[in-house]
Amino acid sequence: MRKTLYIIGLSAFVFSCTSQQNVKKTTYKPKSPVTQPKTMVKTPVQEKKKPQISNEHGVEFFTTNVGDITKNDNTVSYGSIVSAKPAGYKVVKTYFPAVAQNFRQRYLILHYTALPDDKSITVLTQQSVSAHYLVNNTGDNEIYQLVDENKRAYHAGISTWRNDKNLNDNSIGVEIVNTGYIADTTGKRVFAPFSEDQVKKVAALAKDIVTRYQIPPTNVLAHSDIAPARKQDPGPMFPWKKLYDEYQIGMWYDEAVKQSFYELAVSTELPMKYNEPSFIFNVQSQLQKFGYGTETSGSWDDATKKTIEAFQYHFRPQNYDGIMDAETWAILQALNQKYPIK
Template sequence: MRNSLYIISLGILMLSCGSQKNIKKKVAAKPVATKVNATPKIVEKPHVETDKKGDYFTVNLADASKNDNTISYGSIVDAKPAGYKVVKTYFPSLAQNFRQKYLIIHYTALNDEKSIRVLTEQSVSAHYLVNDLDDKEIYLLVDENKRAYHAGISAWRKDKYLNDNSIGIEIVNPGYTTDETGKKIFVPFPEYQFKKVAALAKDIATRYMIPPTNILGHSDIAPTRKQDPGPYFPWERLYKEYQLGMWYDEPVKQNFYNLAINSDFENQVNTSPFIFKVQTMLSDFGYDLPLTGAWDDATKKTLESFQYHFRPQVYDGVLDPETWAILQALHQKYP
C-alpha cells in the first residue's frame, strides 16, 4: 500500500514539474524609440517687412486680451555675432509685450526756450515736449524705445522707478506760485495745447495698449514731491472726449457722498481706524503711501495730489465728504 502511494505521489510530482517547464515567462515589451523631428514646425506668420532703415513686424500675433503685442513700431534690433548669422525663421515669439506700460504727463514750469534747453542738454528729459505755441508741432526728444529721465523716484501700484516702463510727455507751462496764504496758484492750459496733448496721448496709448489706470500725472506717481501737471490739467475732458485715463461715475460718487453726509463722518474722519482705512484705499488705488493711521505730511500731500487729478476745485489735502466719495467711487470702478 505504501509503495502504491509513493508511486502515485512521484507521478504527480513529475507531471507538475513537466507542466512548469512549459509555462512561458512574460517579458515586458521594450519601448520603441520614436524618431524626433529635429526641425520644429514653423507656424506661418506674416513676413518681416524690410526697408532701407531696417526690418519691421507690423502685425500683432499675440493675445491682445492679455495686453500682449508682437508689433514693432521701430526697426527690429538684433545681434550681429562675429562669424554667425542671426535669422528670423521663427520670429516673432508670441510671449511678449511692450516695455511702454505707463504714460506720464508733466509740466515744465519753464517757458519754451528754457524747456527745450533743459530737456535736451541737462540730466532730465522726456520723450515729447508740447510747446506753448498755437501750431501743429510737437517735439520728439527721446526715442520711444529708449528710457527718458522724467519720472525719477516714483511708484504706482506694484511698479517702481517708472522711467523703466513709461513714456513721458512734458507740457510747457509756468507751473505755480503761492499767494500770501501759502495756497498754490496754477496756470491753465490753453485749448490748443490741451488738444495737442490729447492727440499725442491717444496715439501713444492706442499703439501700446496702455490701460486707463496707467495714464497718470507726475504728482500721482510722486505725490510727496511733485505737483505737475496740477489741477488745471483737464483729466475729466481727457476721459470723456478721448477715452483716456480714469474718471469716476457721477451717480456712484453721489451715492457715496449721500452716505457720508448722512453718517457720523465728521466725528470719524480724525480717528486712527478711519485714517488707516483712507490710507489703505489710496494705496490700493495706486498711490505709494505708508499706512500710519495719522494725517501725516505724506498723507496730506497724497490727498492733495489725488485732488489735483480728481477734484480740482479744492486741492487743500483735506479729506472732506466730496473727496471721500470720489475716492470710493474710483476704488470701486478701478479695483
C-alpha cells in the same frame, strides 16, 4: 453462427464510419481570418505661416501682430528691429516673432515744465532730465520728440504706482510747457492754465500712444500721482475730465456712484471720525488700494496730506487743500469700485 459473425462485422463497419466523420469534423473546422490592425498615419501639423519682415534700405521692420491681443500680447515693432551681431555667427529670424511678448511701455505720465518754451527745450535736451515728447505753447501744430519711445527718458524719477516702482523703466513721458504755480498771500498755490491748443495736442498724442501700446486707463497718470510727496505737475488746471469725456483717455469716476458714497459719508458723520486713527488708517489703505504708495501710519502725516492733495489735483481740482472731506472720500470710493486692481 454465420448470422452472428455478420452482425459483428456490420457493427464494426458502422463504428468505423462514425469515428471517421467525427475526426473529419474536428480536423477541418474552418478558422476565422486574422485581421492585422492598421497603422495610423499622423498628418503633420502645418505651422502657421507668419507675416514677413519688411526691409527698407537694410533696416528690418515687423508691423503685424501675431500675439493674443486679449492677453495684452502684441508683437508689432513700432520701429526697426534691433538684433545682436555676434562675431563669427549669423542671427536669423527663421522663427521670428514669438507670440509670447508685449510692450515695455505700460504707462503714460504727464508733466508740466514750470518753464517757458525756450528754457523747456534747453533743459529737456541738454541737462540730466528728459521726456519722450514736449508739447509747446506756440500755437503751431508741432510736437517735439526728444527721446526714442524704445529708450528710457529721465522724467519720472523715484516713483510708485500700484505694484510698480521706478516708472522710467516702463513709461512714456510727456512734458507740457506751462509755468506751474505761484503762491498767493495766504500761501495757497495758484496754477497757470493750459491753452486749448496744448490740450488738443496732448489729447491727440496721448490717444495715439495708449492705443498703440494698449495702455489701460489706470496707467495714464500725473507726475504728482506717482510721486506725490515731491511733485505737483501737471496740477489742477490740467483737464483730466475733458480727456476722459471727449477722448476716452485715462480714469474718471461715475457721478451717480460718487453721489451715493457722498450721502453715505455724510450720514455716518464722517467729520466726527476725522481724527480717529482707525479712520486715518482706512483713508491711507484706500489711497494705497487705488494705486498711491501711501504708508499706513494711522496719523495725518505730511506724506498722507500731500497724497490727498495730489489725488485732488487729478480728480477734485476745485478744492485741493489736502483734506479728506466727504466729497473727496466719495470720489476715492467710486474710483476704487470702478478700477479695482486685477
